[in-house]
Amino acid sequence: MSARIVHIARNTFREAVRDRVLYNLIAFALLLSGAAIFVSQISIEIERLVVVNLGLTAVSLFGVVIAIFIGIGLVSKEIDKRTLYTVLSRPVRRWEFIIGKFFGLAGTLVVNTFFMAIGVFGALLYVAHKFSKPDALILVALYFIILEFLIICSLALLFSSFSSPLLSAMFAFSLFVIGSFADDLRGFARLTHGFTRWFATGAAYLVPNFSTLNVISPVAHQQPLGAQLILQNSLYALFYTAMALSGAVLIFERRNLK
Amino acid sequence: MSPTLLAYNLLSEALLAGVPFRAMAAIEILGLEKTYMVGFWRKRPKRALEPLHLTVEEGEIFGFLGPNGAGKTTTLKMLMGLVFPTAGTARLLGRAWTDPEVKAQIGFLPEQPYFYDYLTAQELLDYYGQLSGVSGQDRKRRIDEVLAHVGLTDSKDLQLRKFSKGMLQRVGIAQAILHHPRLVFLDEPMSGLDPLGRREVRDLIEQLKQEGTTVFFSTHILSDAEALCDRVAIIHKGQLCGVGEIEQLTSSVQGKVEVIWQGTQVPASMKALGAECHVSGDTVRAVLAANQQDAAIDALRREHIRLVAITPLRTSLEAYFVEKLQYSQTAAGTTVGTSAGAKV
16 A cells, blocks of 8 residues: 555544544443443343444444544545645645545544444443353444445545535435435335336445445344355445445546635 | 666657757746636636746746736646646656656645644644655654744644644745755745745745755735746736746836936936936936936036936836736737627
8 A cells, every 4th residue: 555545544543533533432432331221220131132232323323423424524625625735736646645535534433433342342241241152243243334334434535525515414324324225225126117127226236235234133133144244245345435436536536626 | 767868768758748858947837728617507618827838947936926816826736736727738847747756846835825733733744744755764854954944843743723824834835845845836925924924935935046946936926026036927817928037027128227316406407318307305316318327427516416326227026017917908908809899
């Protein structure tokens, strides 16, 4: 990887940390510890189920919000504030800037998820008093959540490369919601005919399939996850991210920075 | 690379590019032009820069002058690869201006710069040094040097969000010269600076020239250009109005001299020489043809009047600038009139 990409990524990470993005961890810790204490007092036998469900859902939602709200400003903010001028007037290629920004945001989310994961396991230990073998599946769910973040980061960057922050946020959030129901959309496409079927199928495969990355419920119920699913989801997320980033680079390479 | 191979590469590059080979210019602008498409549907063309041809030699301080909105910043942005030209090309330090590697030898200060305000001055310079490929040890030394140079050593650990406008301008200059560039572009470098700061920037630009750095700076403050530049170009409404050495541009007056003497008396013999006289306080200032200079001295001697000074009259850069802008406006008016007439 080019050293310049690493420097840009590191600076993006530093920006997120100094802008107090990681403060969300405090809210997360409060939410989870409160929930763990509350659940341990009112529920019988389903404490683990509730804590895993609540914990992983919170990890996912907190991360998605951060990915969208930082991602949409990654390029447009630099153009608006003209900080980009002194970067691109150096031997930095435009694609290096985009990729560096992506890795910086992805790194922020991975660190954030790491601390949240510690919180989830801590809450689990509090309610169950010990770890069991199926708890390892939580790591798979967390891995899928990170894949989800990669896709959202790349989409936010794609929109940020040509659109205003407000529109980018709307596009990215809409795609997240639609993508969360991608399986239902594909099911709906199979029920239709003619042009509608063609259109619905195209749309169903174009939007990111976040439903396949959401394994929170099976993990909470300690259902096994196949190695094939892990491989398939990894390849899918990497492919989708690469496509979205390529789009962002293609647009940004041609953009006049007024 | 051996010198022979380097020379061969330069020569073949010049031949391939179809341009005559000569000593390397720092900047060669070959017909760069820019038209923006404006309006809701982006269908209406708006010309920001007419085809521009300009050459700046290595080691020069070159002033790019023009009123606000003349096209100075657009030109600089095109050279920096921030805006794409509609047509034309340029070469910087003998290489295509789009070559990212040439940028390692270029420094750029944008107009009213804004930097990552969550960083300290030292962190910002460290980041820019990394992006410019300055190695770790050199970077640390250079950061200390440039911060001292722009008078920010005491504020190096302060976040930029706490900096004043003048301090940001100094940081901007520091980042532009951090990596020892051979060519520096400064867009309105004196803007936002107090008189002392402006003086320091002038000194800095002069020092860059002494170190052999080429400086290309845009400004609309003519006194700065007059004090610093070897050559200037004047641009107005996207069109180049004039290029030349300051001496050349300002010595074009008319072969006249200015004679100043003490007193309030204007001898009739001076009037007879065709002098335009103005009394101001206890001195008289007269402007007359240079070939009447000796006769004027004799006339003053005869009257026992004390001569204070005789100087050849030169156009100030300001007068030249205003004249060029007025000419440009008249020409534009004529063109509009002509084309309107042609339509009828």
